[in-house]
Amino acid sequence: MSESAVLVEGAEAQAAGGDVGDARSLGADAWRSLRKSPFFWVSAVLILIFLLMAIWPSLFTSTDPTKAVLKEARSRPSDAAWFGRDIQGYDIYARVIYGARASILVGVLTTVFTVLLGGAIGTLAAYAGGWVDSLVSRITDIFFAIPLLLGAILFMAALSGTMTGYFGVIFKVVMALTLLGWPSLARLMRSSVLQVLPNDYVQAARALGASPWRIIRSHIIPNAMGPMIVVSTINLGAYIAAEATLSFLGIGLTPPVISWGVSINDAIVGLRTTPHMLLFPSLFLSITVLAFIMLGDAIRDAFDPKSR
């Protein structure tokens, strides 16, 4: 670097108090470091592909997933059916592609609902404090104590026979997972709000006469959201896996809905003779779950100032 360039840089540093450049929010800083992470790019590309699959499955295949070719049932992967055919002669490749929609819909909707519900309850408990906090925390603990599968089985059993359309079934599963998934996010949000509350900028807003709603909206939530975003990104993968588990057990999504969990369930009959029926849906499921977990890790690293 030339002498004068150094001089200019030094001058800039002086002028801007050690920093160069214009407005750079923490989010922008995180993005700068996120861009350098290979894990971020790999997971982002994978997630993008899965999202496209969910929205426009016809981009990836022209085969109808509901077209059964019974005489070729259980056939191994071939030119005609890349991933082979399942027990009813459906094209596995087409079913895997079309199955993405249900799985991702369950994952995304459950994440949105748990974030809204858990975030709101956690924030309320921490901000209100006192007996409200004690009460809400105990209720959270009660829900926390219900095992996911047992709770979901009970919930689905209780609602069996209702809401049987495509979205109805998906909505039921989302409700079951949300009901059992919000407590962990509520706890997380509560503890990060408790860390933000004593900060002087919250006190300064109080001294200015800001309303509780304003304090929560512009000071607490933006600063307490970080951990919840990271965890729910990771959870998104977990919800997709949970959906598959429920469907596998026959209490989640049920045919005619096409999903990875349903496909895995179907494949069980030929576990030893036709493992390809199990392999491909499982592979897609694992890669999706992994991609979301990787994305969550990358985001956490980017937002954690210590790792920078």
Place this chain on the structure above:
Amino acid sequence: MPEVILQARDLVKHYPIRRGILRTVQGHVKAVDGVNFDLHKGETLGVVGESGCGKSTLGRLLVRLEAPTSGTVEFEGADMANASGKELRALRRNIQIVFQDPYTSLNPRMTVGDIIGEPFEIHPEVVPKGGRRKRVQELLDLVGLNPEHINRYPHQFSGGQRQRIGIARGIALDPKVLICDEPVSALDVSVQAQVVNLMEKLQNELGLAYVFIAHDLSVVRHISDRVSVMYLGKMAELGHEEEVYERPTHPYTQALLSAVPVPDPTLRGKRQHIVLQGDVPSPANPPSGCRFHTRCWKAREKCKTDVPELILRPDGVGEHFSACHFAEPQVIVPTTDVSDVEPDERFAEVDHRDPATIAEAEGTLQDADGLRPETTTEAQANLFAPIQDDEGHPGRVPDERRDV
């Protein structure tokens, strides 16, 4: 003496200590335990004391971040400690606070413009919506920062610059009183002076009254007109700066002053050091009588039983407030008057703008941002003119007893 604008009477803050499964109250931390003082228009009242003396709690009570257990804080006759709702919100415009830690006092997710503009969002009547951005830039200029940096985020500024942002937020609503809770103690020595000078300049220009809370006795002496010394939730001594520093009558003040190092090696071994025994007792269980008696070399039987009142006691020249049964003046710090000594301009400056801003304005540094806009001197002069709407408010007649 100018009129009293803030008056604290018998201010008490006890925090309950809860223990056990049932969270029953097992006692109280007596953080502030009966504090009285008057603050006059445009003056600086310094509050000094060691950690745990209750000075920060006092500051939080004055801006009503905490509700007092009992007692009143009257701003121009309106009781702020017991106000609520709309009335409290309106009163808050008059008393604002500047915090110690410039790293936690600014929301990292908001731009400087949003931070300094927030007071106007909360009190929309102060500045009409269209004029807010301009007002924020005027405030930035007033505290010596480049108005063009309005879109930057706090982490792009140094500690001293952040403290300037905190001050700008504090004065945005044109308060009459600014509570400063250790505003310079987190800053580097060379930056401390910049911020102290800025605060003095703002006081002169805007007629602010400060309650300046700090543990650094030298800084407090420099900036304060009157000083109060706190010990375990009570005021031990209160008087004009020269009364407290040159003729302290309370043994605690004397010990405190004797412990402050003075940057002059020639005084080595010549200064009197009063070494106190033991540690500060717990505010949950303060000593009976005079709270200082457990560490005081003058303590007698009376001190263990009778609480000394904070009243005017002779200090050799006149009299000032002291809470000691056996108050007698003692010279601890021989003082030199250097009012007529001007610092050598070759080494340090008395300009109050942020030096980074000066450099940009004068073009002495090659700055990528380009030149600063015309200094808004006129705007500065008018800055607070339109919102002086409290003129008709009946100010309190100065108290005959001067204080307490």
Place this chain on the structure above:
Amino acid sequence: MSTTTSAAPQTRSGDGKITYTPVDGRLLDVEDLHVEFHTEDGVAKAINGVSFHLDQGESLAILGESGSGKSVTAQAIMGILDMPPAKIPEGAIKYCGLDLLTMPDDQRRWVRGAEIAMIFQDALSSLNPVFPVGWQIAEMFRQHRGMNKSDSLAQAVRLMERVSIPAAKDRVKAYPHQFSGGMRQRIMIAMAIALDPAVLIADEPTTALDVTVQAQIMALLQELQQERQMGLILITHDLGVVADVADRIAVMYAGRLVETANVYDLYAKPAHPYTRGLLESIPRLDQKGQTLAAIGGLPPNLLRIPPGCAFNPRCRMAQDICRTDRPELREVAPGRKSACHFAEEVLDA
């Protein structure tokens, strides 16, 4: 700075341990020390060629603001820098003539604690919260001296008494959180002096303490130093504390020494504009009506230290030469050095 040229003065004692003996009372020689930190944003040059020495029984104050490199210097001497990200590309730290930087690890570990000890600003986080304080002091004796449990505990009690902890016998089993800030700092001091070190480094030892406690701790440190003839390095930003304690002062700015002098000379007539500015910018307890003259600007970003004299953007005296040529630390008067092109002018001012 003078260097020790005589043959290595240390001898091996019976148990194979090296005994360090200072030559002509010289304990420590830091020569042209450089430390850099490799960060994602670039290389931060924390120390750029620092040389100084320390004699037996002497108090040297290293004065500077945050980012000046004063604490990094102490950590480099102690050998507790995290490497990476820190790197010492150049320089030597000679203890009794022997370079600590090239010494084998086991020898270095021995020096650390037994020969050179350090106390920190934050005593609470320096003490282990799950062990009693007496046990932690006794640990020094068990590790370095191989003492048994009861002997080492007895030594711990003796040390706690020496640093004036009341009822030491009863409190030896207490945990760090049961002590006040001042008492914890005394415990840190007891641990530091346990093995009779020749050099004691105190990094902002009283910054976190109240003023009355600060006075007690500084008095204790001075007393112990005189009693044991230790060399004391006091790292601080507080010009008041320095005036009370130090014999010599080294002022640091942006990773370099800008001035070294005996304490009386420096306060009477500083020879560097930065020192001068610092002295004029602090409010004084014993003056009234004082005009505070702030030093302009901000300390430089260590990633982009200005060329020439690092202080030039803040210096009111700066000329063209200051922006291009870096002034060397040179002798400007008997016994004092300054790194300013115009040091003589500053001295005469």
